[in-house]
Amino acid sequence: MKMLWILAMKELRDGLRNRWIAAAIIVLGTLALVLSLLGSAPTGSIKASAMDISVISLASLSVYLIPLIALMLSFDALVGEFERGTMMLLLTYPVTRWQVIMGKFLGHVLILCIAIFAGYGGAMLIMTFVTDASMDGWQAYISMMMSSLLLGAIFIALGYLVSIFVKERATAAGTAIGLWLVFVVLYDLLLFGVLLIDEGQIIGQQLFSMLMLVSPTDTYRILNLSMFDGVSQAAGIAGIASEAGMSASLLIGVMLLWVVTPLAATLLIFQRREL
Amino acid sequence: MNPANKTSDKVISLAGVSKCYGSETVVSDVSFTIQSGECVVLVGHNGAGKTTLMKMMLGLTRPTAGNVEVLGSNPAMSTAVAQHKTLGYLPESVAFYEAMTGREVLTFYARLKGASLSNCDNLLDIVGLSHAAKRRVGTYSKGMRQRLGLAQAMLGSPQLLFLDEPTTGLDPSLRHQFYELIDALHKEGATSLISSHALNEVEARANRFIIMKAGIMIASGSLDELYQQAALPVRLKVSVTPGEAASVADRLGAEINISEINNQTLKMSCFNGDKMPLIRRITDLGDVVNDLQIMPPKLDEVYNHFMSGKQIDGGQS
Numbered sequence: 118m119k120m121l122w123i124l125a126m127k128e129l130r131d132g133l134r135n136r137w138i139a140a141a142i143i144v145l146g147t148l149a150l151v152l153s154l155l156g157s158a159p160t161g162s163i164k165a166s167a168m169d170i171s172v173i174s175l176a177s178l179s180v181y182l183i184p185l186i187a188l189m190l191s192f193d194a195l196v197g198e199f200e201r202g203t204m205m206l207l208l209t210y211p212v213t214r215w216q217v218i219m220g221k222f223l224g225h226v227l228i229l230c231i232a233i234f235a236g237y238g239g240a241m242l243i244m245t246f247v248t249d250a251s252m253d254g255w256q257a258y259i260s261m262m263m264s265s266l267l268l269g270a271i272f273i274a275l276g277y278l279v280s281i282f283v284k285e286r287a288t289a290a291g292t293a294i295g296l297w298l299v300f301v302v303l304y305d306l307l308l309f310g311v312l313l314i315d316e317g318q319i320i321g322q323q324l325f326s327m328l329m330l331v332s333p334t335d336t337y338r339i340l341n342l343s344m345f346d347g348v349s350q351a352a353g354i355a356g357i358a359s360e361a362g363m364s365a366s367l368l369i370g371v372m373l374l375w376v377v378t379p380l381a382a383t384l385l386i387f388q389r390r391e392l
Numbered sequence: 393m394n395p396a397n398k399t400s401d402k403v404i405s406l407a408g409v410s411k412c413y414g415s416e417t418v419v420s421d422v423s424f425t426i427q428s429g430e431c432v433v434l435v436g437h438n439g440a441g442k443t444t445l446m447k448m449m450l451g452l453t454r455p456t457a458g459n460v461e462v463l464g465s466n467p468a469m470s471t472a473v474a475q476h477k478t479l480g481y482l483p484e485s486v487a488f489y490e491a492m493t494g495r496e497v498l499t500f501y502a503r504l505k506g507a508s509l510s511n512c513d514n515l516l517d518i519v520g521l522s523h524a525a526k527r528r529v530g531t532y533s534k535g536m537r538q539r540l541g542l543a544q545a546m547l548g549s550p551q552l553l554f555l556d557e558p559t560t561g562l563d564p565s566l567r568h569q570f571y572e573l574i575d576a577l578h579k580e581g582a583t584s585l586i587s588s589h590a591l592n593e594v595e596a597r598a599n600r601f602i603i604m605k606a607g608i609m610i611a612s613g614s615l616d617e618l619y620q621q622a623a624l625p626v627r628l629k630v631s632v633t634p635g636e637a638a639s640v641a642d643r644l645g646a647e648i649n650i651s652e653i654n655n656q657t658l659k660m661s662c663f664n665g666d667k668m669p670l671i672r673r674i675t676d677l678g679d680v681v682n683d684l685q686i687m688p689p690k691l692d693e694v695y696n697h698f699m700s701g702k703q704i705d706g707g708q709s
Contacts, residue, residue, distance in 0.1 A: 120504065202483070211474055
C-alpha cells in the first residue's frame with residue numbers, strides 16, 4: 118500500500134508540476150459555469166430547476182470531455198516509460214508490476230478527481246449564490262461528479278491498455294484518439310443508424326438496452342439523465358431506465374466492470390512483457 | 393573459482409542460461425556462480441550479452457533456458473521483488489524522469505527503496521551534484537546523468553550491485569572516486585557485478601573476470617587464472633656487457649626463442665612454465681648479465697587472445 122501511495126504521489130506531483138491539473142480545473146470549471154449560468158435562463162414552463170438543467174448539460178458535455186482528458190493522461194503512462202527507459206530502472210526497485218500499474222492508476226484517478234471536484238464543484242458553489250437549488254438537484258449534481266470520475270477511471274484504464282499494447286508513443290496517441298472516437302461518437306451514431314433502418318423489427322427494447330450498456334459512455338448518460346426525477350423530467354426521458362430494468366447499481370456495476378477489465382488485461386500483458 | 397567457499401555464500405548462480413530473441417541467440421548456455429563479497433567483472437564487446445545477463449539476474453527478462461538464482465530465489469518471480477531493497481542497479485544508458493529535479497528523482501527512488509531520505513543530499517554531494525540538485529534532470533549533461541545514476545544505485549547501502557558500464561561519461565577523477573565508493577561498499581561485504589569493456593580500468597578491483605563473446609562465456613577466472621588459461625608467452629629483456637650479446641645467445645642455446653638481438657640487449661619469450669628454468673640459466677651466465685626485465689603479458693593481450701580465439705604471436709612452439 119505504501120508503494121502504491123509513493124507511485125501515486127509521483128504522478129500527482131507530475132500533474133501539478135506540468136500545470137496539467139490547473140489546466141483541467143480551468144477548462145472544466147469554466148465550461149460548467151458557463152453552461153450552468155446559460156442553462157438557468159430558459160427553464161420556463163416545464164418547471165425545471167437550474168441545477169437539473171446544469172446536470173443535463175454537464176453530463177452531455179462530460180461524455181465528450183472526460184474521456185478525452187482521461188485518455189490524454191493515460192495513453193503515455195506505460196509506453197512513455199518503456200520508450201524513455203525509465204521503466205527498466207523502476208522495476209529494479211522493490212515494486213511489483215501490479216503496484217506500478219495500480220500506483221499510476223491511483224495517481225491519475227486522483228488528478229482527475231481534483232480536476233472534476235475543483236472544476237465542477239467550484240462552479241456548483243458559485244451557482245448556489247445565483248440560483249436556488251432543490252435537495253434532489255444537489256444530489257443529482259454530486260452524483261454527476263462521482264459518475265464523471267468513474268467515467269474518467271474507465272478511460273484511464275483503457276488508455277493503459279493502449280499504452281501497454283503499442284510499441285511507440287505516437288501510435289498510442291493515435292490509438293487513444295481512435296478509441297475516443299469509437300466510444301464517444303461512432304458507437305452511438307452506428308446504434309442510432311441501425312435503429313432507424315431496423316424500425317423496431319429486430320431490435321426490441323431489451324436488445325436496445327443491452328446495446329446501450331455495451332458502451333460505457335451511454336451507461337454514463339443513462340445513469341445521469343434518468344436516475345433523478347427532476348433531471349429525467351427536464352431531459353424528457355422520464356422513467357426510461359427503470360422501464361428497461363436498469364437500476365443505478367446495475368449501471369454502476371457495468372461501469373466498474375469497464376474499469377476492472379482493461380486494468381486486468383493491462384496487468385496481464387505487463388506481467389509477460391520482457392524489458 | 394575458490395572451491396573452499398563454493399556452497400557457503402552463493403549470491404548469484406546461473407546454470408545453463410540461454411536467451412533467444414526470436415531466432416537470434418543473445419546468450420548461450422552460460423553458467424557461473426558469484427560468492428558473497430566478490431567483485432566480478434563481465435567483459436566483452438558490445439552485443440556480447442552482458443546487459444542481457446544482467447537483465448535476467450534482475451528479473452527484467454526471463455531466460456529461454458536454464459536457471460537463474462539471485463539471493464536464493466528466481467528473480468523473475470514477483471516474490472523476489474522484496475529483495476530489490478538490497479540491490480542497486482545502474483543501467484547502461486540510464487534514463488530519468490526529465491521533469492523532476494535531481495533531488496526529487498533521488499528522493500523518489502529512496503522512498504521506493506525504503507532508504508533514509510536524509511542520505512540523499514549526502515549522496516548527491518558524493519557524486520558532485522549538490523550544485524545541480526534543484527535543477528531539472530532534463531538539463532543535465534551525459535556525465536551528470538551518469539553520476540545521478542550512480543547515486544541512485546548506492547541508495548540504501550546495497551548488498552548486491554549491478555553496474556552496467558558504470559564509468560562511461562565520467563572524468564578520471566570521478567572514476568577514481570567512483571571506485572573508492574565501490575571499494576567502501578565491498579569492505580562492508582557488498583557483492584558487485586560490473587560490466588565493462590575497459591579491462592585495465594577494473595583490473596585492480598576485480599576478484600574475477602567473466603569474458604563473454606557473442607553470448608558465449610569463453611573464459612572465467614581471476615587474473616592469474618586467465619593468464620594461465622591464455623598461455624601467453626612471458627617476455628624477457630636481458631642486458632649484457634656491450635658486444636657480448638651474440639655469445640650470450642650461443643650459450644643459452646638454440647631452443648630459446650630470441651626475438652630481437654643487438655649489441656647489448658636480447659629480447660626473448662617463453663611460456664610461463666619455462667620461465668624459471670630460463671631465468672636460472674640467465675643468472676648462471678654470471679657477470680656478463682647486467683640486468684634482467686621480466687614482462688608478463690599485458691591484460692589487453694590476454695583479452696585480445698580470448699576475443700580473437702587465437703594465440704598472440706611471439707610464443708615458442
